[in-house]
Amino acid sequence: MMAWAQPRAGAGRRGVNPVAGDRRGEQDGPVPTEIRELTADDLRAAHALSHEAFGPPRLADDAEPGPYPPGRRIVGAFADGRLVAKLSGIDHRAWWHGAELASLGIGGVTVAVEHRGAGLLARLFEDALGAAREAGAAVSTLYPTAPAIYRGQGYEVVTDLLTVAVPTRALATLRVPEGVRLRRAEPADVPAVREVYRRWASVHNGPLTRTGPAFPAGDAELLAEPSGITLAERDGELLGYCSFERGTGYGPEAKVEVPDLMASGPEGYLALLASLGSHSSVVGRIEIRTSGDDLVRLLARTSDWQVVDRHPYMLAVLDVAAACTGRRWPPVRATVGWTVADAAGGRGWTLELDGEGGASCTPGPRREDVPTFSRRGFAARYSGHWSCASLRGAGLLTGPTGSDALLDAVFTGECHVRDYF
Ligand SMILES: CC(C)(COP(=O)(O)OP(=O)(O)OC[C@H]1O[C@@H](n2cnc3c(N)ncnc32)[C@H](O)[C@@H]1OP(=O)(O)O)[C@@H](O)C(=O)NCCC(=O)NCCS
Incomplete structure (x- = not known):
């Protein structure tokens, strides 16, 4: 199991944080919310939350909850000591462009009815994606019940199971x-x-x-x-x-x-x-x-x-450099740049293909002389599924069009998946 599956100390994404608390209580001051990894002691509460969201049968009072499925790190938000939101991060590897990349699968996302719309989802993702990035995950995927839930986190639909x-x-x-x-x-x-x-x-x-x-x-x-x-x-x-x-x-x-x-x-x-x-x-x-x-x-x-x-099936690119240098490329020499925009402004990237299937991918300041992807636009192009023309049509790619044909040619291939999680 990758390191992110282990409890981490002092990562700054844990512990009671009244400042970043559940906004639902803001009229009386924020409700302190603790974000932490679930343990065996939280099994019953986790099952109850899953029951509310996805409808597996309720656990009888005298029944023992089964263990968490293997290979999962489940992170939860607690308000007043009660589990009110959770998601599972799953340690995956996946094939992208001829190479295996470390990938974070996300599943079991649920927020208790009374705490929805309060920003807990973003805090759980901050914890899960941050830990996965630190451990070397280049990409993340999930099956949404509604795509709009995850677009703000940089995910886009790239195929269907x-x-x-x-x-x-x-x-x-x-x-x-x-x-x-x-x-x-x-x-x-x-x-x-x-x-x-x-x-x-x-x-x-x-x-x-x-x-x-x-x-x-x-x-x-x-x-x-x-x-x-x-x-x-x-x-x-x-x-x-x-x-x-x-x-x-x-x-x-x-x-x-x-x-x-x-x-x-x-x-x-x-x-x-x-x-x-x-x-x-x-x-x-x-x-x-x-x-x-x-x-x-x-x-x-x-x-x-x-x-x-x-x-x-949705994809997010967690680490542009890792996703671009960890994969294989067509054996051509070429240089192409783009910007990935985010809430903080974004970053420019320069990709240099070495002619032998490898590449370097160097970050820099945001550039206006190259095409600009939104985060989910970049995930969509990375998958090989959506063309630059489609992304421009959806407003997920803007700016100069001169390198669209090259971007279409180097991020190519059919997108598939066979495993539900
Ligand atoms: C989906 C769920 C986790 C969202 O929790 P929440 O606290 O309401 O989420 P937020 O208010 O932080 O909203 C996050 C984003 O999701 C969007 N969203 C929330 N519920 C949505 C829905 N039912 N359909 C489409 N988009 C939705 C919000 O508009 C927001 O978009 P933004 O980032 O562009 O602003 C929660 O409603 C829930 O537990 N639902 C039942 C279980 C479920 O569907 N889980 C998802 C499994 S993949």
Whole structure:
């Protein structure tokens, strides 16, 4: 776990701070609010707050709350000793532009009804993002219930985690390509399965590495999560895999859920889609978890691809220099500058590509002779998803347009994610 997951002393973001207290009480003087990391003693209060926000069943008085999920640092705001707001910071690594970056996942954000609109959210983010930055996190991501909640913190929507429904009969006509063999994964196959995921993830922007404490480390644990994992092989070489969760019952309303479907080429994809089509006599639809636009659509013969669930995914760049020097670049020599504006005025940045896939990224004073991104505008461009033209249309990029084509060319790639948190 990264250092930010440990309690830190004297960071200036902790302790009772009546000056920066909950503004709700301002007419009688601010209510002192303490910001601190939650401990096991706060489990019941944290569960009650989650129940109010997201609706998991209330905990019975005599029931013991379960532990916090692994790999999370949960920070809370306390007013008069009572937990009134919290969020979870999750220790992730994610693929961005051909490299793994340390990333802070944010989840479980909630403010008690009576304390909303009082600025507690910003204080929790100040603590969580500050600690993550100190520990080397370059970026942060989250699934918002409403994007506007997080835009002020520099986050923007860069893709969507989707569930798409495909009628099983639409896949039933597919055949496993000749020479390709399907078989069920066993524990000894898990390293190769992880490698297929890693190869897929490493050529996209956004996928988590699925390493670290928030993910199952053991092969048996990974295999036990779904009903099964089907492998597609040719001559003993793994072409791809799909994990599937067989729901209950059978008939037109029944479904098979597919959390992962990935392969190195069309043969693997077609074989795995054919394996899913073989459920056609017992389930009406296959629900595939995907994001953005899935290359499976390039292989499908019909237009049956209905989005049935959508979770927008937001990115913030916590450290411009770390995000730009930690990634890979096209092997060209070029220099480009931009400003990232913020409430304090902002900073200018000069990026120099070295022609070999590396770069330096140097901060300086805010510049007016280069394009100016808002913080969320820069996150959107960094993701590769939103073009300069779109960002200008939304007012997230202003100033000289001369380097837009270069900015579009060097921050490119498809944005994807497969893991909800
Ligand atoms: C969402 C929630 C955490 C916001 O807490 P809060 O104390 O009201 O937040 P703030 O007043 O500090 O507002 C922060 C920003 O969010 C925006 N916001 C707040 N509630 C919003 C909503 N329901 N929809 C859209 N934007 C919202 C505010 O306008 C503000 O925007 P700004 O930064 O541009 O000024 C709180 O309402 C809550 O707990 N809701 C239920 C659980 C939930 O949805 N959690 C988010 C999970 S991703």
